Amino acid sequence: MIDGEATLTVDGKTFEVEKGSHFILPHGLSDYDLSGDAEFIVSHV
Amino acid sequence: MYKEPIFLQPKFQERIWGGKKLHTEFNYTIPNDQTGEAWVISAHPNGPSVIKNGPLAGKTLADAWNDHGELFNKSKDNHEEYPLLVKILDANDDLSVQVHPNDTYACEVEGVPYGKTECWYVLSAEPGAELVIGHHAKTKDELTAMVENQNWDTFLRRVKVTAGDFVYVPSGTIHAIGKGIVILETQQSSDITYRVYDYDRTDSVGNKRELHLDRAIEVTEVPHQDADxxxxxxxxxxxxxxxxxxxxxxxxxxxxxxxxxxxxxxxxxxxxxx
Structure with missing residues (x-):
């Protein structure tokens, strides 16, 4: 994450993410929610 | 297997042009004050990221790609390497002027699967900071002469940037990230670089970094075309x-x-x- 703070909710679990966090959403992940004020650079093949 | 995101531990790379901003701006614990790159999503053998959570915690992203292809919807007959690499770079000084090969050249000449097309999102830039992107030679002969005669001011195409700018850098593009820029780079998972010019810099023991002029001239696209x-x-x-x-x-x-x-x-x- 390139700026801000956010909460990511997937499958009933919440993850606090902030500037400097980085992660992969793997195949088969259920729908997810984001809340907060944040900027990301997002990529895929 | 994973019903949650896969968080990764970055791999840091010391560079002669690196600095401290990966700590001061991103709060990463960096190994020293010349940290140039954080490889934040990487399965490349030169700096693989390690998984921080879930059943594969402690394994590298390359392990996950090889042994748990279902996480990436990888088909069974795909034996290629993880395709992408994401880095954050702190250019406390100018990076060398360089160029990367395409897939065909990387495979035939270097024996690696991927060439390197990359792109940059500028996270911060000091006032007046510049990138090199492309060149002004019109033919391969002109390019060769300009490189051999070191006519850098005539040859190199310089562009000023500010935070939020985006630059697409296909393989074969002469480029350099300039001093005072922090950039997020999304690229093919490759570490093949042909260095054209390094400002005649020397390291702490007086050695210059190697140049690769023949291969650089061979893979550079002429004339440069801007990729808007x-x-x-x-x-x-x-x-x-x-x-x-x-x-x-x-x-x-x-x-x-x-x-x-x-x-x-x-x-x-x-x-x-x-």
Whole structure:
């Protein structure tokens, strides 16, 4: 994450993410929610 | 196997042009004051990221790709390496002027699977900071002469940048990231670089870094063509998605979250968020 703070909710679990966090959403992940004020650079093949 | 995101531990790279901003701006614990690169999503053998959570905690992203292809919707007959690499670079000094080969050249000459097409999102830039992107030679002969005669001011195409700028850098493009720029780079998972010019710098023991002029001249596209990409913007709930580039090797977006975005769907094989 390139700026801000956010909460990511997937499958009933919440993850606090902030500037400097980085992660992969793997195949088969259920729908997810984001809340907060944040900027990301997002990529895929 | 994973019903949660896969968080990764970055791999840091010391560079003669590196600095401290990966700590001061991103709060990473960096190994020293010349830290040039954080490889934040990497399965490359020169700096693989390690998984921080879930059943594969402690394994590298390369292990996950090789042994748990289902996490990436990888087909059984795909034996290639993880395709992408994401870095954050702190250019406390100028990076060398360089160029990367395409897939065919990388495979035939270097024996590695991927060439290197890359793209940059400028995270911060000091006033007046510049990139090199492309050159002014019109023919291969002119390019060869300009490089051999070291006519850098005539040869190199310099562009000023500010935070939020985006640059697409296909393989074969002469380029350099200039002093005072922090950049996020999304690229093919390759570490093949042909260095053209390094400002005659020496390291702490007086050695210059190697140049690779013959190969650089061979792989450089002439004339340079600027790759202007159309950027589309859409907003879903309180998430604005700007598509920065959609090309053969990757699609890259800027996401701006300003509240709540619910029931987002993962429509791709896997998604990298940095």
């Amino acid at each position: 990409k159309e950027q589309s913007v859409s907003t879903v709930h309180q998430l604005t998605v700007k598509k920065l580039v959609e090309e053969k090797y990757f699609t890259v977006y800027h996401w701006h979250l300003f509240g709540q975005a619910s029931e987002l769907k993962l429509n791709q094989d896997f998604l990298q968020l940095v």
